[in-house]
Amino acid sequence: RKEVEQDPGPFNVPEGATVAFNCTYSNSASQSFFWYRQDCRKEPKLLMSVYSSGNEDGRFTAQLNRASQYISLLIRDSKLSDSATYLCVVLPNTGFQKLVFGTGTRLLVSP
Amino acid sequence: NAGVTQTPKFQVLKTGQSMTLQCAQDMNHEYMSWYRQDPGMGLRLIHYSVGAGITDQGEVPNGYNVSRSTTEDFPLRLLSAAPSQTSVYFCASRSGVGGTTDTQYFGPGTRLTVL
Numbered sequence: 001r002k003e004v005e006q007d008p009g010p011f012n013v014p015e016g017a018t019v020a021f022n023c024t025y026s027n028s029a030s031q032s033f034f035w036y037r038q039d040c041r042k043e044p045k046l047l048m049s050v051y052s053s054g055n056e057d058g059r060f061t062a063q064l065n066r067a068s069q070y071i072s073l074l075i076r077d078s079k080l081s082d083s084a085t086y087l088c089v090v091l092p093n094t095g096f097q098k099l100v101f102g103t104g105t106r107l108l109v110s111p
Numbered sequence: 112n113a114g115v116t117q118t119p120k121f122q123v124l125k126t127g128q129s130m131t132l133q134c135a136q137d138m139n140h141e142y143m144s145w146y147r148q149d150p151g152m153g154l155r156l157i158h159y160s161v162g163a164g165i166t167d168q169g170e171v172p173n174g175y176n177v178s179r180s181t182t183e184d185f186p187l188r189l190l191s192a193a194p195s196q197t198s199v200y201f202c203a204s205r206s207g208v209g210g211t212t213d214t215q216y217f218g219p220g221t222r223l224t225v226l
Contacts, residue, residue: 032211043201043217051211099215103153
C-alpha cells in the first residue's frame with residue numbers, strides 16, 4: 001500500500017461548481033498534513049496546511065479525519081484558474097521527517 | 112527575499128557528460144532536498160540534507176551526488192549523464208521544526224534533457 005494515495009483524476013468540472021478531493025495516508029503516526037498546488041511544468045506551491053479541527057481559506061476548505069486516515073480538500077465556486085494538480089503531502093512523525101507526496105489529483109475547470 | 116533559486120533553468124547534455132545543478136536558499140532553512148519529477152509521475156526524492164555537512168540518500172540516489180558545505184547551498188551533481196536522467200529537477204527547503212508551519216518551498220526547477 002502506498003504511503004499517500006490520491007485519485008489521479010482528471011476531475012472535469014464547470015466554472016462555479018464545487019469539487020472535493022480525498023487523500024488517504026497509511027502511517028497513523030503522521031503529524032502534519034498539507035495541500036500543495038502544482039501548475040503545469042511549474043514548482044509545487046503550498047495551498048494550505050490542514051489543521052486537526054479543519055480550516056478554511058476563502059473558497060478552499062481542508063479537513064482531517066485521523067480515525068479513517070484521510071484528508072480532504074473542498075473547492076467551492078471553481079474558477080478557471082483553479083485548474084491545476086493538487087498534491088496531498090504528509091509529514092510522518094519519524095526520523096528525518098521526510099515529506100511524503102501523493103502523485104496528485106488533476107483538476108480541469110471549464111467555462 | 113529570493114526564496115529557493117535554481118540554476119540553470121534548462122540544460123541539454125550528451126550521454127556521459129557531467130554537470131552540477133545549483134540550488135540556494137536565503138531562508139536559513141536546515142532541511143534541503145532534491146527531487147525529480149517525470150511526466151505523469153509524482154515527486155521522487157533523490158538526496159536530502161538536514162544541515163550543513165549532513166547529507167543522505169533518498170529513493171532514487173543512483174547517478175547523483177550532493178554536498179552541503181553551507182546552510183544556503185545544496186548542489187546536485189550528475190556524474191555521468193544518462194537518458195534516464197532526463198527529467199525536471201526541483202530543489203526544496205524547509206525549516207525542519209515540524210508541525211503545520213513547516214512549509215516546504217520549492218525552487219522553479221531545472222529541465223534537463225540527456226541525449
